[in-house]
Amino acid sequence: EKTTLSALLASFVAIGYRASPLGETNGLDELAAEQRRHLLRLGVAGIGMMQVGMLAVALYAGAIQGMDAHWGQLLRWASLLVASPVVFYSARPFFAGALRSLRVWHLTMDVPVALAIGIAYASSAWATISGGGEVYFDAVSMFTFFLLLGRFLELRVRYRNELRVAGEGHELVPVKSLRVGDQVRVGEGEYLPVDGEVIEGESRVVEAMLTGEQAPVLKKPGAEVYAATLNTRNGLLVRVTAVGAGTRLAAVVATMDRALTEKPPQVAMADRLAGLFVGVVLCVALLVFAFWWQYRPDDALWVTLSVLVVTCPCALSLATPAALASATYFLRRRGLLVRRGHTLQALASIDRVIFDKTGTLTHGELSIAEVQCCAHAAPVDRARALALAAALERACRHPVARALATHDTGIRAGQVDYQPGGGVSGIIHGERLALGSASYVGQTLGCVIAEPQHAMKAVEGFYYQRVVLADARGALAWIVLADGLRPGVRGALECISRLGLEIELLSGDQSSAVGRLAGELGIAQWRAACSPEQKLARVRKLQARGEAVLMVGDGINDVPVLSGADVAVAVDQSTDFTRQAADAVLLHGDLAVLAESIRHARRTARVIRQNLGWALFYNVAALPLAAMGLVPP
Template sequence: MNSAATWADPRLAAQVLRERRDGLSEIALRVEALDDPRRLLWLEQRINALAGVRRVSVDRAARRMRVVWDTRRTTLPTLLENFAAAGCQARPLRLDEVEDVRAAEMHDALKRMLVAGMCAMQVMSYALVIYLGVVDFVDFSTRNLFRWLGLLTTLPLVFYSARTFFRGAADELRGRRLGINLPVALAVSLVFAASVINTLRGSGEVYFDSVSMFVFLLLVGRYVELRTRHRGDARGDALLDATPLLAQRRRADGELETVPAMTLASGDCVHIDDGGTVPADGVLESASVEVDEALLSGESRPQRRQRGERLVAGSVLLTGPAQLRVEHGGADTSVARLGALATRARQARTRIAGSDREVTRFVRRVLVLTVLTALGWLLIDPSRAFDAAIAVLVVACPCAFALTVPVTLTRALGRLARRHVLVTDGSALLALAGVDRTLFDKTGTLSTPSLDDAAVEPLRGDSREQVLAWASALAGTSSHPLARALSAAGRQRIAAPAAQDVRVQLAAGIEGRVGDRALRLGRARYALGEAHYDPRLASAALVLADQHGALARFGFHERPREDAAATLAHLRSDGIDACMASGDSADRVAALAARLGIDDWHARQLPADKLALLRSLQANGHRVLAVGDGSNDAPLLAAADVSAALASGTDLAQAQADLLLLDGRLQGLLHARTIALQMQQVIAQSRRWALGYNLFAVPFAAFGLVSPWLAAIGMSLSSL
């Protein structure tokens, strides 16, 4: 499948080639035969001998080889052909710039922390010699020597390790905002400058130990936060990398050709080998198979899919081979959309973590208090003014306030990702703890429909198979739960024709051409129009019609989701009542409400009606969690205090939702609320601790009872 010629496509090559600043290209390859050292040496020599190759590096443990070369002299297909000629299959690995940036960020943070740690330990040893009076019995020049050693040892810490704080402070000043970096940079600069001046003068106090410990402990905290945040990003990146780069497409003559997976289009027929990864969303056209959908749904057990059922990109075929008819490829696949939502979640989290107004207010107060402390001591004892002001600035550093929300939120998002709940807006998770009412859609959210064979009723003499074929063709273009159920039932029984010129009317139905017929499928009033409307069909779940009137009516079995009753009962026990709004008929809505114990239900609800119901609840002081899965739920989800959608929902619903239930289980709402409450508790405890610490420590520092080095230790401990 790994045809070298396929890699001549520049769109495919762009996914694996990294363009370097020196004009060369770099690629990572998965190479199979790296066990034999002699063969490996021969392979390296062969690749190094190619025109334009500058460097070849091998990671035998990971079976990876990295090649840096000039693509103008040796093309990517030529490079791969040389591997094949050597009897060694080489598979290019997807370019992962995010992971590289992340690794570089972690490496840089680790280096800065280690340099600061080594400097801090060394400077503390010099300081202890002075503090303990070890050099009291030697001459003055020896005492000064330790000061100079402290100065020299602190230089790399200040100008390398602490540079991240200076850059952050400069950004904050340019943005005209007060953040955590400004007081840190100010404290480091002032303390270091005063220590240098006193070292040059040969008199006065030096605080190299305070600066070193201050910077080191802050960098430790930032490194821990960085590691936590990067772990939380892993799932979103896994979604982005889930699909293969290549696919085997069947040509019109029946032969297979290897093509970039991103070029697959609707209608293409794809062959998937046993153990292969599904390259696109589509319909299974071969015999039943078992697939692993753990990455997408969290379901660890293999899932059996029958002919006519949908396979999603990123699934792994456990039994095969299989033939797939593509419906969505490239960026339109389910996994690509989920990856985009994961990226959106990271961006939202960054905005929240960087916009804490408490930090700005706290920093402003600390700076004012520092100035007042200095002025007060200048009037009382000028010799103690600097020490007291620096102690206030250091001891009251707002790290405890600034780090609480981002660190806690990052950990919460990671825990929810492991429970298959994707949070696309971190602020919504903070708001979820305060929710006191839920508003659910019915079909596809609280219930799952399936076609009732006995309720497929032709109305104009056509066969059941014929009307099912027409309806299935239209239904296959929609992601509405009823349409999906109808389409799946039709594909299992017949070969549905293709629909042309399809248009979807939100909350009404679908129209299009199937063969030479113009058809409509949906609610009776929409499908029939005013000219042919028949009130006797008003209770039908779906009606199929043409320009002459109704062709068929369809009924569905509807059963509650397995965990719907338990989820609603748990929410009620927490004091959160549920409300259900549906566009379905009153008898169906009432029946499901009775089974689930919902007292407040509303039938025949259009999108505007659902939105009005939400506004009414909010006007009465309720904070509402809305849950839906259809495009007609999008206005509701966008306006709710917190919103959730199922991964099986429409793109529009997912785009408006704050939480995405990847495994399709409503219990994810309970997990999210539990974690939101825990997060709220941790944030409240951390802020109470920070407030108590500052109320205790700042007065001591202002009255000159805390030295700068002790203030640095106290501040650092308060941030843990």
């Protein structure tokens, strides 16, 4: 059965939601407009609260010291005038939310909030017009302001970081400047900005944005590729066939829209508690009204209003967002950008921290330390070996490719195939060559690669790894790459260890380099030559034992394990693909931020529990007092 778009949109409108088709830019415009509307409502409520508060001080002073009736009535009318925009404009989301909740038969905290604001305002307005009774315009304005403040803080927690990640370290290309027939080159780990046809290169593309399928799809020359999909392996040259609604910008908008509906678990827990409270409050309010209507009808409305006001879960709605907003802002200032709502809660319960090596514990800025040319049927010298290696790595973006880039002499490689965590192969001058680990190269070329006899040079503060360049007849050269340790790594690991957490190192590099690094850093548990699948299997095994795992990585080969970890952190200079899989992003290379973030997450969890406890205690304690008429609205 098919449903028309107009019928679908009408169904959303019927239950109180505004819906519109996602266009190329309207999502960003709607996001900015919602932020402005919410801030404007908060501003109106804040100004109204201050003005009505000053008028209320005069009314209270007059009630104590005496005031002429006409001056008191003038102050009441002024309060009504100032409070009206607060109720009809600033408090409108609460009334809309309450109406929406009643339409779908699902009680939310908007129901008692709307009742309290509406009844207090209506009764105060009637008291002003009739010239008798109490007015509570100050309470209405203050109540509205603080509830809006809580929602604004929650909104910032859910939006702000997603926006920062979309723009951090990247520039959005205006794809409208592209035309059909243009050619664009898309590197490894980059999103495709347009729809097009592959004319050069072979790679695997993740089309999850369009199909929901996470498995990469093989793309060869002649294959169609689509905007907002992710090139995971080799560089592609694409001829543009369409631009517009399917751009990278639309993918960013989709990510932001997902963030709109993703509430942090702590906020969701507070909402569930508040929701349970709503039903109890409404039942109690009805019983209280019935009792006072029989006992003292003149006070029934005011006592019932007191019950609604003191039991409205405003403290619940303020406590959790305020704590989360404070923690998120603190971590961002320290250099950790939290992207997803569950991150803070999960950080507080971490048992083990796992690090990648290259680009995470080390700088990831490799340099050529040594080239060991091999005896071969067609021997090559150092310059030739580096030129061939650079040709194979030209379309890649990982650290090895960057180290070889300066040795590119223009030699072109065809049918390039990149294997994350293994190496790269391609055809140069009609012969297939491979560069990478000995196991990968041997498997790719069908030959046996023997380890070199002489050891690598060792220099204090640098860590080395070998990659082999070979053809089908055997090794042509071993290239030794040097990498320096990130500043402050030892101190960061000591801080993490003092928190009672286990530390582990998983790397795809050779065991000699990984073992030396682990020994110098005091990491007892380490594994070398790990494929992406083996890293993920290790994390799954730890999780099956009941451990919560924090994974820190930077490369495309870390994406599977980052996706499987309880908390995933991508370091600075990570690829788009890696950041997409991460729950948080380090904005600089200081790993000490991790220990500080875990400590602060634990502290925030304690604060949230305390806030919820005190909020519930206050609401439960005030309820019987309000029901007995001892608490004024």
